Amino acid sequence: MKINWGTGIAIFFSVFVLSLVYQVYRSTQYDHSLVSDQYYADDLRYQEHYDKLANAQSLEKDLQIRQPKPGETIEIAFPAQAGEAKGEIYFFCPADKSADFRLPVKPMGDGVQRVPVEGLRPGLWKVKVDWEAGGKSYYKEQDIRL
Template identity: 75%
Template sequence: MKFNWGTGIAIFFSVFVLSLVYQVYRSTQYDHSLVSDQYYADDLRYQEHYNKLVNAQQLEEDLKIQPLADKATLELHFPRQVSALGGEIYFFCPSDQSSDFRLPVEPMGDGIQRIPTEELRRGLWKIKVDWTGDGKAYYKEQDIRL
């Protein structure tokens, strides 16, 4: 069999079409879910969120989110200057939406809330704390690896 320019063009286009078909197949296997199902309503509440961030920056002592050395417990150290705490802690797993969950803010008398994490999926988590105290709203977000 002789290899001429017509054979080269046919091989090139065949490989090109096969690679396109493969890419289309791979793109159908990817999960294209949104980060939030209510993205438009979330966008409208942005000013409220911004005010919470400003309030949190004005605190003398910041909310500290830290996993313990054994990574079996997560500790949230709330500022001592704020009392009457309430709100919500949102555990967001970027790689798996079904792993996300929410907990209420319920610190002990020392201002520390301990959350067991041994049952959680290993990897990156975004901890989003939307909390209130003394009539003001605050927000803190931090990435942790478990």
């Protein structure tokens, strides 16, 4: 079967249009949500965040975020040098925004706050601790794997 130039052009444009329609359909199936809904306000608060990081680095003993054994509680050890701590712990799951949660900073008498991991989604989590002690603000972020 011999195809003339008119038929070839029609086949080419038909395939081209069908591939564009397919790409438009696929792009509507993709989740375009942002990591943070308030990205502009977050950007304006960057200097405060930088100061908190500098304060945290100036501590003799840094805040420790550890998980002694897989499947057990996560321990957040606040340095005794800073004094009584208050603030917020944010558990951020990059894979699922609906799994994120926040906890208030409430260390026990030994300066360690324990967070149970039962019911948490397995995978990568970012633990973000934004806390105040002794009149200064501090920030520490660490990745953990459950």
